[in-house]
Amino acid sequence: MNPTVALALDFGGTKTEAALVDESGRVVAGTRFRQSTGGAANSAQLSAAVTSVVQRAVAAMPAGATLLGVGIGSAGPVHAVGDLVSPLNLPVWRRFALRDLVADQVAKRFPDVPVVLRMDGLCITLAEHWVGAARGYNNVMGMIVSTGIGGGLILDGRTVSGPTGNAGHIGHVEVAGFDDPCACGGRGCVEAIASGPKTVAWARSQGWHGATGEDLAASFAQGDVIASAAFRRSGRAIGQAIASATSLVDLDVVVIGGGFSNATPVLFDHVREAVATRGEFDFVTKVQVLPSGLSGDGPLIGAAALVHRAEMVTPN
Numbered sequence: 001m002n003p004t005v006a007l008a009l010d011f012g013g014t015k016t017e018a019a020l021v022d023e024s025g026r027v028v029a030g031t032r033f034r035q036s037t038g039g040a041a042n043s044a045q046l047s048a049a050v051t052s053v054v055q056r057a058v059a060a061m062p063a064g065a066t067l068l069g070v071g072i073g074s075a076g077p078v079h080a081v082g083d084l085v086s087p088l089n090l091p092v093w094r095r096f097a098l099r100d101l102v103a104d105q106v107a108k109r110f111p112d113v114p115v116v117l118r119m120d121g122l123c124i125t126l127a128e129h130w131v132g133a134a135r136g137y138n139n140v141m142g143m144i145v146s147t148g149i150g151g152g153l154i155l156d157g158r159t160v161s162g163p164t165g166n167a168g169h170i171g172h173v174e175v176a177g178f179d180d181p182c183a184c185g186g187r188g189c190v191e192a193i194a195s196g197p198k199t200v201a202w203a204r205s206q207g208w209h210g211a212t213g214e215d216l217a218a219s220f221a222q223g224d225v226i227a228s229a230a231f232r233r234s235g236r237a238i239g240q241a242i243a244s245a246t247s248l249v250d251l252d253v254v255v256i257g258g259g260f261s262n263a264t265p266v267l268f269d270h271v272r273e274a275v276a277t278r279g280e281f282d283f284v285t286k287v288q289v290l291p292s293g294l295s296g297d298g299p300l301i302g303a304a305a306l307v308h309r310a311e312m313v314t315p316n
Helices: 043-059 098-107 120-131 190-194 196-205 213-221 225-249 266-276 295-308
Strands: 004-011 015-022 033-036 066-074 115-119 140-145 149-155 158-160 253-257 288-291
Touching (some): 004 043, 004 295, 015 043, 015 295, 033 043, 043 098, 066 098, 066 120, 066 295, 098 115, 115 120, 115 295, 120 140, 120 149, 120 158, 120 253, 120 295, 140 225, 149 190, 149 225, 190 196, 190 225, 196 213, 225 266
Parallel strands (some): 004 066, 140 253
Antiparallel strands (some): 004 015, 015 033, 140 149
C-alpha cells in the first residue's frame, strides 16, 4: 500500500524544520531538513531558510506516496485572517505571509493540496494528544519551554484557536510575585521569567558565570546554589501559570516539551509544587503535569496533525 503523508513545517525563533510525517505520526526517514533562523536574520534570509527546507522535503517524497496536505506551526503571535505571522523574537517578520510562501513552493509540484497554518503551541498540543503523553485525555494544554514559551489548548476533544488564532498563548500570562519586563510589553509574563534564555539571564544577574541552559543544568548537577534557585524560580512561575489556566478552563493534563524543559527533572518538581498550593481547589490540583513523550519530533508531528487529524482542528 502506498503511504499517505503530510508535509510538516515548524518555524521558530532559532530554527525552521520541514519533514514528511505518515498517518501513524512518524517522521519519514530521510525527509527531515533544518535551517537556522534567529533574531539576526533579515526577512530574505528567513524566507530562504523556509524555502530550502520545504523544497528539500518535497524532493524527498517517497515513490508512490500521496501528499495529503501541508501543516505549518509557527511561533506566535499569528493572524488567522490572511494566515500571517509575527513571531515575537523575529522582529523583521510582522504580518508576514508565511502560508503563502510555503504554498507557492509546494504548488510547483502539488498544486491542489491544502495548506493549513496554526500557532506552534497548538501544534505541539495536537501532537501530544495524537501520539504523545496526552493520549486518552480531551482537556489538554501543551506547553513549549525553550527559547520562548508557547502553548495550545484542546478542550472537549477539539482544538481551540480563538478568533485570531492565538488562544492558549500561555507564555504571556502574567504570574504574581514577578515583575520581569517582557518583549510583548507586559511585566511578569511567564516567558520573561522561565524561558531558557531568561532563566540563564537571571542566574547570571545573581553571579553565576555560565552561558547556556545546558551550562545551568550542569551547574545544578554539581550542587550550584544559584542554578538551583534559578530552576526553582522558573518552575514556580510555570506552575503558577498552569494553575491559573486550569482554574479558567478545567484541564486534565498539561504536557511540557521544548529544549529547556529537559534541563533537569527538578524543574517539573517545582512546577507541581506551585500547582499544589491551590489546595482548596481540587479541580486545579488534579491536573497532571507531564513531560513530553515525543522528544524533538513533537513540533513536526503536530504540524502534520493539522492535516492528518483535521477533524479535530476548529476552523479559524
